[in-house]
Amino acid sequence: MKALSPNKGLPVFLVFFLALAALPLLGVEGYRLRLLTLLFLWVSLAGCWNFMSGYTGYIDFGPVAYFGTGAYATAVLMIRFDLHFASALALSGLICAPLAALVGGATLRIRGAYFAIATFAAAEALKQVTLEGDRVAGFEFFGGSHGLTLPAAPDSEFFYYLLLGFMVLVIGITHFLEKTKFGYGLKAIRESEQAAELSGVPTFKLKMRAYVLSSSLIGCLGGIEAYWLTYIIPDDVFNVMRTIQMVIMTLLGGMGTVWGPVIGAGFLTLVGEFLGAKFVYDYLTILGVVIVVVILILPRGIMSLMKGRRGETV
């Protein structure tokens, strides 16, 4: 599967997505349905992460900050402010934007190392806010370590289609932007930021845009998960494991490509399911080894194998 040009590939992908959409109607349900839904979630998450880190080369180590923020925002808006899911979700995404702007604004003008660690610290700090916030401020808002329970959710099919749509959205955005001015600008930043700046690319502005967009979408995904699970606690929605998985999925599949996150997420989700609880303790070790091996041997991920030895780009 060489890198497909937009025109050739489009019908194939449409058929593929329509097929996925038809599955529930053909009788797929229960465990299989939920597994696919989970898959769509991870593809979306990896895709959003890829959008910032894969394309600009500025590694975000705290995307879970927005996942958790989105989850809590949606939960709080629905529980304490009686909002409908749709409005709560939209607002949750919007709430993430200024947060991302703050973190990005402080760190994206300087070396990538600052961004990497500041994003990680942000995730931990926000987790702490939800864990300790109530106790410190003396009121009942986040629910502390007991978490929050959301209103009852619609059936599995609702989330299947919602996340399928979201996944298509994320892939679509990435695919569309790849060959536009914005996409080229981002890639230029990754490849040679100084050359980009000297070529007229407003590097800071583009990085901010990518980061805010990516974070807001991740926030929405957090909101969807909150509604889907119906019960959230800080240790779950702010869990660093999500960051790790987003990173590995994209790295494995190929950073900075449209299909890399899809391949990586698909692979890891399915493998994770089959290994199941068997290797719980070793899972992290294995993931770590995977990262090390990929970096040393195949830094551009699986997609680099697929782009062909000739190395020609479209």
Add this chain to the structure above:
Amino acid sequence: MVLFLQSLINGFLLGGIYAACAAGFSLAFGVMGIVNLSHGDFVMLGAFVTYWLFVLLGWDPFLTLPITLALLFILGLFLQKLALNRIAGAPPIMSYLLTFGFHLVISSLALRAWTADYRTLNPTYAGLNFNLCGLVLPYSRLATFSLALVLICGLYLFLYRTEMGRAIRATAQDGEMARLLGIRIFKIYAVTFAVSAAITGVAGSLVAQTFVVYPQMGLPFTVTAFCVVVLGGLGYVPGTLFGGLILGIFESLATTYLTAGLSLVLTFLLLLIMLILRPGGVFGKGALE
């Protein structure tokens, strides 16, 4: 007033340890441009080495410092030769991801080996204090603080008064030129990273005497080291002492007067403010590009 002074002193003593933890991070960064996301795990390993030697063999934590130094030095050497050397010229993104991979492997292996239990080091002198006008100064804290200072001064002397140290600084300033002068870059990188791991390990030993020890403690220390380094200036080793003291005092005061629960949040806000207002650190000598 006494409370304030006590808090200040606590923070000061704590800061020394923070500084020792961060010195290696700044060194690795200044010389090789590597941001070591597994840095905190060296602290953890140093802490565990000290813990096990004490618990299993009864050896005093202060006396086993050289062992920690040697073991972590070897580990650093090993990691550098095995993997880090391969990405020497590559974009920084590689080092973040690679060292993050190290972190996962090291911390989860530690978890597997030693379980998630919290452990504390309890030598016989643990509870003894020195009392000065109503202020409580635990002996062990005074000792660890002094050792932290010794560690940092030792690093400083190493970098500025020895042949190897000079070579390291030359490489940090201009790798190309250093190579032309006959300095073997990869050897320097190996030694630098090994030294970084070693002193961080010793800092970990000191940490073991002050904090609880558990396999997951690494990551918070990486973040702490980073905060110290931002305050002191990334790549500017002398600055880490001040960075450490500032952070220690800040955290101590925040815990005393505001709240213990939100210390991470406050530290993070401090970090953001520093990055926005003065990213080059207190002395302005941090590397920004």
Add this chain to the structure above:
Amino acid sequence: MSLLECRQVTKRFGALEAVRRFSFSLEKGEILGLIGPNGSGKTTLFNVLVGIHRPDEGEVVFRGESISGLAPHRICRRGMAKASQTIRPFQEMSVLENLLVPGMYGGKLGLKQARERAAAVLNLLGLEDRGRVPSGKISLAERRQLELGRVLMTGAELLLLDEIMAGLNPAEVERALGLLEKIRGEGKTIILVEHVMQAVMKISERLVVLNHGERIAEGKPEEVARNPEVIQAYLGRPYA
């Protein structure tokens, strides 16, 4: 009004004054050579002009407006761009795509127009059949051409060329000089920093000589070549 003016520009790095009270002016259509021994401040001066460094003292005036302290991408969009041997291309992108970036951003063109201009630039450089090759895989000489192409794509009217002929053989140098003449013919102004002396002498109408960050000579190439201070700066006192 001069195209570019430097007024007492000074840039320090710690205790070192890399550029010291440098003043000069440049007219449209000139080809100016900027020479001086290693470490004399030429690259630093370029970096100040193009926005990478902010001058500690003095001012840079481009087209009548002060640009000191503006970000590099803004200065590029205003019409001044730098090409340098130390700038890496966008390696994962093809040669053509490398040119699209400066075209769309610096040159403010749309994607389609950028493609058209890129095709023209590739033609000018003689790289027509290399468009689809990943830029990580081209030869050194081609990389230099690509770098030149990059600044051409920005549409800048003042080009600062920093040692782009380093490492080229004499035939390649001749080719490069021909290109520069052609570019000047299209109305561009060029400041050239080079160590390849024959090239600089040949093509520059005027030379400015830097030593230790200061301007020590200025004038026509033949005059400057005979200037004892210049000779001393390059070769040392005995030769003056």
